[in-house]
Amino acid sequence: xxxxxxxxxxxxxxxxxIALTGDETQVYYKFLKERIDANESFVTILGETSSGxxxxxxxxxxxxxxxxxxxxxxxxxxxxNFSGVNDIDYIIVNKNATMERTDxxxxxELAEEPDRDVKWLCMKVPGARAGLLGMRIFDTPGYxxxxxxxxxxxxxxIPNSDVVIYVVSYKIGIQDQDYRFLRELKQLIRxxxxxxxxxxxxxxxxxxxxxxxxxxxxxxxxxxHFDGQPVIVPSDTPEDxxxxxxxxxxxxxxxxxxxxxxxxxKQLLAESYDLFIKELYQSCSEIINIRYQKAEMSAEELxxxxxxxxxxxxxxxxxxxxxxxxxxxxxxxxxPSKMKEAKKAACDKIMKDIDDSSSFKKDETQAYVQxxxxxxxTEEQIKEIQFFIDVEFSYINKRLDxxxxxxxxxxxxxxxxxxxxxxxxxxxxxxANVAQKFASSALAKFFAGxxxxxxxxxxxxxxxxxxxKIFGDLFxxxxxxxxxxxxxxxxxxxxxxxxKAIGAAITVVIEGIMIIYDVNTWKGKLKxxxxxxxxxxxxxxxxxxxxxxxxxxQQNIETxxxxxxxxxxxxxxxxxxxxxxxxxEKQLELCDKIGKQIxx
Numbered sequence: 001x002x003x004x005x006x007x008x009x010x011x012x013x014x015x016x017x018i019a020l021t022g023d024e025t026q027v028y029y030k031f032l033k034e035r036i037d038a039n040e041s042f043v044t045i046l047g048e049t050s051s052g053x054x055x056x057x058x059x060x061x062x063x064x065x066x067x068x069x070x071x072x073x074x075x076x077x078x079x080x081n082f083s084g085v086n087d088i089d090y091i092i093v094n095k096n097a098t099m100e101r102t103d104x105x106x107x108x109e110l111a112e113e114p115d116r117d118v119k120w121l122c123m124k125v126p127g128a129r130a131g132l133l134g135m136r137i138f139d140t141p142g143y144x145x146x147x148x149x150x151x152x153x154x155x156x157x158i159p160n161s162d163v164v165i166y167v168v169s170y171k172i173g174i175q176d177q178d179y180r181f182l183r184e185l186k187q188l189i190r191x192x193x194x195x196x197x198x199x200x201x202x203x204x205x206x207x208x209x210x211x212x213x214x215x216x217x218x219x220x221x222x223x224x225h226f227d228g229q230p231v232i233v234p235s236d237t238p239e240d241x242x243x244x245x246x247x248x249x250x251x252x253x254x255x256x257x258x259x260x261x262x263x264x265x266k267q268l269l270a271e272s273y274d275l276f277i278k279e280l281y282q283s284c285s286e287i288i289n290i291r292y293q294k295a296e297m298s299a300e301e302l303x304x305x306x307x308x309x310x311x312x313x314x315x316x317x318x319x320x321x322x323x324x325x326x327x328x329x330x331x332x333x334x335x336p337s338k339m340k341e342a343k344k345a346a347c348d349k350i351m352k353d354i355d356d357s358s359s360f361k362k363d364e365t366q367a368y369v370q371x372x373x374x375x376x377x378t379e380e381q382i383k384e385i386q387f388f389i390d391v392e393f394s395y396i397n398k399r400l401d402x403x404x405x406x407x408x409x410x411x412x413x414x415x416x417x418x419x420x421x422x423x424x425x426x427x428x429x430x431x432a433n434v435a436q437k438f439a440s441s442a443l444a445k446f447f448a449g450x451x452x453x454x455x456x457x458x459x460x461x462x463x464x465x466x467x468x469k470i471f472g473d474l475f476x477x478x479x480x481x482x483x484x485x486x487x488x489x490x491x492x493x494x495x496x497x498x499x500k501a502i503g504a505a506i507t508v509v510i511e512g513i514m515i516i517y518d519v520n521t522w523k524g525k526l527k528x529x530x531x532x533x534x535x536x537x538x539x540x541x542x543x544x545x546x547x548x549x550x551x552x553x554q555q556n557i558e559t560x561x562x563x564x565x566x567x568x569x570x571x572x573x574x575x576x577x578x579x580x581x582x583x584x585e586k587q588l589e590l591c592d593k594i595g596k597q598i599x600x
Contacts, residue, residue, distance in 0.1 A: 004036065004039070004266070004269070004270060006270070007036060007270055007273045007274060007277070008036060010274065010277050010597075010598045010599075011029070011032060011033060011036065011273075011277050013594055013597050013598055014029065014277065014280060014281055014284065014594065014598070015029075016590060016594070017281065017284035017285070017288075017590070017591065017594060018280075018284065020284070020288065020587060021283075021284045021287045021288065022287070025280065025283055025284055025287070028280055028283075029280065032273070032276055032277070032280065035273075036273055038083075038134050039133075039134045039269075040134045040135075040136055041134060041135050041136065041162045041163070041260040042136050042138070042157075042160055042161050042162050042163075043135060043136065043137045043138065043161065043162065043163045043164075043165065043256060043260075044137075044138045044140065044157050044158055044161040044163075044164050044165070045057065045137060045138065045139055045140065045164075045165040045167065046140055046158075046164065046165065046166050046167070046181070046185070047142070047165075047166055047167030047168060047178075047198075047200075048142045048168075048169075048172070048175065048177060048178055048181075049141070049142030050142075050169065050172070051142075051167040051168055051169045051172070051200055052167060052169060052200040052201055052233075052247075053139055053140070053165075053167045054066045054067070054068045054078075054139055055068055055246065055247065056165075056167065056198070056200065056233065056247060056249055056252065057080055057137055057139055058246055059246040059247040059248055059249055060132075060137075060249070060253055061080070061125060062246070063246075064246070065080075065088075065123070065125070066078060066080070066111070066123070066139065067108050067111050067112060075111065075112060075114070075141040075142075076110055076111050076112075076114035076118060076120060076121050076141075077119075077120035077121070077138060077139070077140055077141070077157070078111055078120065078121045078122075078123065078138070078139045079093075079120055079121065079122040079123065079136055079137065079138050079139075080123050080125060080136070080137045080139065081122055081123065081124045081125065081135075081136050082125055082126070082127030082132040082133055082134065082135045082136070082137075083124045083125070083126075083127055083133070083134075084126075084127065084133065085124045085125070085126055086126060087126075088104075088123060088124065088125050088126075089101065089122075089123070089124040090102045090103060090104055090106075090107040090121075090122075090123055091121070091122040091123070091124065092106075092107075092110065092118060092121060092122075093118070093119050093120050093121070093122055094117050094118060094119060095116075095117055095118070095119045096117070099122075107121060107123070120138070135256075135260070138157050138161075140157070158185065158188040158189060159188050159189070159190060161189070161190075161193060162193065162259070162260055162265065163193065163194055163196065163256050163259045163260060164185070164189055164193060164194070164195045164196070165195075165196050165198055165252070165256070166182070166185070166195060166196070166197050166198065166220065166224075167198045167200050168197065168198070168199055168200065168216055168220070169199075169200055169201055170199050170200065170201050170202040170203070170206070170212065170213075170216075170235075171201060173212065173215070173216055174215075174216055174219040174220070176370075178219075179219065179223070179371060179375075180375075180499055180500060182220060182223040182224055183223055183375055183379065183499040184495070184499045184500065185223075185224065186223055186224050187495030187499070188495075189224075192264075194226075194255075194259045195224050195226050196226075196230075196231060196252065196255050196256065196259075197216075197217065197220045197226060197230040197231065198230065198231045198233055198249075198252055199213055199216055199217075199230050199231070199232050199233065200233045200235075200247070201233065201234075201235040201247075202232050202233060202234050202235060203234070203235065204234050204235070206232060206234070207232065208229050208230075208232065213230065213232065216230070217229070217230045222372075231249070231251050231252045231255060232251070233247050233249045233251075233252060234247070235247070277598060278598065278599075278600045281594065281595060281598060281600045282600065284591070285591045285595065288584065288587045288588060288591055289588070290570065291584060291587075292581075292584045292585070292587075292588060293415065294571065295580075295581055295584055296581065302571060304414075305414070305415055305571045306571045306572070308411060308414045308415075309411065309567055309568055309569075309570055309571050310568050312407050312408075312410070312411045312567055313564040313565070313567045313568035314564070314568075315407055316404060316407055316560060316563060316564045316567065317560065317561065317564045319400060319403050319404060319560060320557050320560055320561075322403075323396065323399050323400055323403060324396065324400065324553065324556055324557065324560065325553065325557075327392075327395070327396035327399065328396065328549055328552070328553045331389065331392045331393075331396075331549065332546055332549050334388075334392075335542060335545050335546060335549075336542055338385055338388060339385065339538050339541060339542045339545075340538065342381035342382070342384060342385055342538070343381075343534050343535070343537070343538040345381055346377045346378050346380070346381045346534060347530070347531060347534050349377045349380075350369070350373055350374060350377050350530060350534075351527060351530075353368075353369075353373045353377070354369060354373070354523065354526065354527060354530075357369075365523070365526070366526075369526065369530070374502060374530065374533075375499065375502065378498060378499075378502045378534075378537060379495070379498070379499070382494060382495055382498045382541070383495075385494065385545075386491045386494060386495065389490075389491065389494075389545075390491065404563075411567070490548050490549075490551075490552050493544065493548060494541065494544065494545055494548070497540070497541060497544045498537065498541045501536065501537045501540040501541055502533065502534075502537045
C-alpha cells in the first residue's frame, strides 16, 4: 500500500503542469488517477458451455443475477464490475467504443442474443465485500463461440487479465475442445499471470486424491504447466430442489484474491504507474517547451520553421513507401515457403513418432497422436515461424527508428538555428529528451507490465509503433495506444489459429480411421490422413498470417500519417503562442522542479 501512496503523491505533483498544458494531458491525468484510485483487477473466467462458469459468479454475488441459459453460439461477454455503486447499473459497451446505460430486461435479452454492435455487457454491482472492490470479472461464452464469434476474448481480455480461471465440469471432464482451447490459451496469457483450474460440480466426498480429479488436473497441467492443486468446487444440494444451487466456492475466490493482492503484483503496479507518470510529465514538459520556442521566434523565423516542419512531415510520410510497405511485402513473400518448410518438418517428426509407437495399440496410438504428437510438433514449428516474424519485424522497426530519429534530430537542429540564445536553451531540452527516450526501454517495459491494470495490451510491444509514438510526444501529442500491442496480438493469433486449425483437422483424421482395425491398414491410413490434415493446417495458417500482416501494415501506416500530420501542423499560425516570455520561463523552471521531485 505504501508504494501506491507514493505513486499518488507523484501523480498529484503533476497537477500544476496538467493545469497549464490543456485538455489532452488532463484526460490522461484523469484516466490514470481513476485507475490508481480504483485499483482495478481483471479476472477472465473461461470454460466450455455447461461447465458452470456463470453459476460460480452468481455464487460470489450471492444471488441469481446473471442468466445461466444463454445460447453457446451467440452469448455475449458479460462483465461483473464490483464498484462503489449502491444499486446495480446495466451498461452496454459498443464496438465503436461508446457506452450506454440500459435496463435489466434489455441487458438480459442482449446477454442471450447480443446484436452485432455489442462488444460486451457490463453489470456494475456493489463491491462492499472485502477483496471485491475494483475486481472486474469477465464471464465468457463456451470455446466454440469464443473462437467463432468473440475474437476480442482471445486478443484483448485474456492477454490483459491479472488472473485467468479455467472451469471444467467434474462429470464431463476434459474434452477435445478443452484440450485445443488450453493450447490456444497458453499462447495468449502473459508470463507470470496465474491460471486457476477449477473442477466444478464435484460430488460432496471428492478430494484432491480422487482419480478423476487427478486425471483432469494432469491433462490441464500437460498444456499450461500450472503449479499446485486445482480448486475443487462441490455441487451443493439446495433445500429447494427446483432452485439452482449457488456454489460459494470460497477456496476459488480466496485464490483469486491472493493472486491479485500478492506483493509481486503490487510492486509491478507501482512500477507501471510510475513509468506512466513520467511519460505524462514528459508530454507536459514538451508542450511548454514548444510554446516557449514559438514565443521566442519572430514571424520570419516561425514561417521558416513551418516550412521545415512541412518538409519533415513529407519525408516521414515517405517512410511508408520506402521502408514500411516494402519491408512487410518482403516478409509476406517469405511466409508461404516458411510454412511449407514448417509443414515438412512437422510431418517428418510426426511420422517418426508414429513409427516409434509401434508397441501401442490402436486406441493408445490415436490418443497419443491426437493429444500429444500432432499438437506438440505443430506448436514447435509455429514457434519457429513466430520467432522468424519477430526478427523480421525487428529489422523493419530498426530501419523506421533510424530514419525517423534522423528526421526529428534534423528538424530540432533547424529549430535551434532559427532561435536566439534564450530559445536555444529550450531547443536543447527537447533534443535531449528525444535522445533520452530512444536510449531507454522503460516505456516498452511499461506496456509489457501494465496489462490488466489499465494498459491496452501486454507482452511484446510493437517496437515500431512504440518508437513512432515517441516522435509524437516530441510535439506534445500522445497517440492511440491501439498499435502498441499489435505485434503481440498478431503473433498470439498465429499461435491460436494454428492450434484451432490442427485440432479440427486431426479430429477429422481420427474419426476417419475409427472403424479400421487391422494394424497394417489403420497405421498407414493414419499417416495419410495426418498429411491431409497438415496440408489444411499449412493453408489455413498461411492465409491468416498474410491477412493479419496486411492489418498490421495498415495500423502502422495510420500511425506514421498521424505523426506526420502532427509535425506538419505543430507551428501553424493559428497555434502561435503569444504568452509572456517571463511567464513561460517560470513554467520551464516549474517543469525542472517537478521533474526532480518525481525522479523524471
